[in-house]
Amino acid sequence: MTHTVLVTGVSRHIGARVASVLAADPDIDRVIGVDTVPPPSLSRDGGVPLGRVEFVRVDLRSPDIAQVIAAADIDTVVHMSLVSAPPRSGGRALMKEHNVIGTMQLLGACQRSATVRRVVVRSTSAVYGSSPRDPAVFVEDAEPGEPPSHGYAKDATEVEGYVRGFARRRRDVSVSTLRFVNFMGPGVDSPLTRYFSQPVLPTVLGFDPRLQFIHEDDAVEVLRRMAMEDHPGTFNVAGDGVLLLSQCIRRAGLASLPIPSPAFRFLGDFARSVGAVDFSPEQLRLMCHGRAVDTGRLAAALGWKPKFSTGAAFEDFLRSRGMNGGLSGAMLDMLSHMVTR
């Protein structure tokens, strides 16, 4: 019964991919993509072909979005427009406005709309925080030991609060909140993929966090299914298994540089101030204590599991960047051949 879909955040990689698979589905009449900036051009910036997606440039923070929803008889809204790092042009304040005020405007418009029947919101597993007092594996109902108080995770927590409020007020609308772990794959550009693209990776001395990834293909598939069927509730989305940071670094064949945590924080602030990498306090906590989520609920609801495990998603990312385990493996093979017969 999905006819007209609104996808927000369509100028970013995953948003564009979701819009394009929905547009490729003949059962869907119209796909309208909105974002604050136009999508990157296909030839230059590695954009995704958007097919018959209609793009509307709307600043989500303004009430214009209500007009788009009212004008197009939209029945399904896929809200992908959460940004995880401050944009280059603006600071943290702009990011927060974009995430929180943008969501409030969108939900306000949905609440007014008589046609919207389904809302899918992209959230993040960062809402669980990361602390030594937390359980090793989070289920959806878990209360974070220390609720996130900074950056993206705080935005996402607030966004989820507004989404819950909306779901309470419009019980006739099916609302799905998807808590994604870090996206990983050839086309993903996130603070984490940028981190893994450095030659030497600073790590926190004495800590080896557990990380989980979701491959971009699987993320797109989850969002597509959620946009096509009613699955109200909150779901963790992650590839099977976990990787330790040390394991990731070894698989990538990179060097790590363990730094005591106070110095790590200082370096992170410094790197952020010169604009090299954006490292926020919540990322430091993730680099210390790690996080893993349980995905049983998603598998039960969809009758489907992500194709890529955490390890396979990371491998695909490495392959696309041409990183292949480095020298140590090859050298050991040689040595082993020489010594044994």
Next chain:
Amino acid sequence: MSETAGEREPRDAQVIPISRAGSAYEPSFDFDLDPEDDRRLAEFFAFLRRRLTGEYEVDEFGFDAELTDKVLLELIRPLYRYWFRVETVGIKNVPGDTGALVVANHSGTIPVDALMLQVALHDDHPDRRALRLLGADLVYQLPLLGHLSRKTGHTLACRADADRLMRKGELVGVFPEGFKGVGKPFSERYKLQRFGRGGFVASAIRAGAPIVPCAIVGAEEIYPKIGDLRFLARTLGLPYLPVTPLFPWFGALGLIPLPSKWLIGFGEPIRTDEYDPSDADDPMLVFNLTDQVREVIQQLLNELRLQRGHAFPPFF
């Protein structure tokens, strides 16, 4: 050359010329290896390669089974075998492949008993079971220790993790006495302290997993705690700072544990599958079962202590 060398003749004749042709360095490695050494060497290289390239698996709790068995436990095995001469009693009471909860007494000022229990269940149990301990949150706040603890299979003592591990059929271990047990003075040795709130019993009931009472004899004598530097401990944020006959007087030397004789005994499992999982919310039942487990362990402890005799045989 012995007969075995003669038997290998045909293989050598095939292999050596080819590899000589391939590599100029080959002759220097042309020492005589017997096939067993060769296999072990190849295995060692495969192991080294896996470790260096990250091609090993850890579970969702961060448990690295290979690292634990091949490196970390290997480091403490000499302590287990030759220093404490640990013997196990009734290890068949620990189930082989299903979830269970091992509940043990805690002592020794530094929780060496947890390590020894882990070696015992891995090396002496026919199914080589990995022990998944539930630890205090203090452990997970510290750099290095917290992550070593995760890599060796342990996790934070909380309801979610305990339930999850037991549902997965893992062998979970708890020391319900906690810091009260491990930091008790020498004068109170072999007296079980109060057990916590019985959360571990509730978890076992929810999972329907048997509770295996376990008594560890010997840990009480490794660092006899005869005093406590309370003020200093509080400033450092530690639960206690022990004074033993050797520490802090002899500095680092005082950290060497005394070589007491150890026995680790496992009692008859206490079944919990007769209860309904919802009984875990019945405080009376949980308290009673907790008391029962505590009494069984105290009894087992007394028996094993008699069985062991002197703590430092044959002298005293």
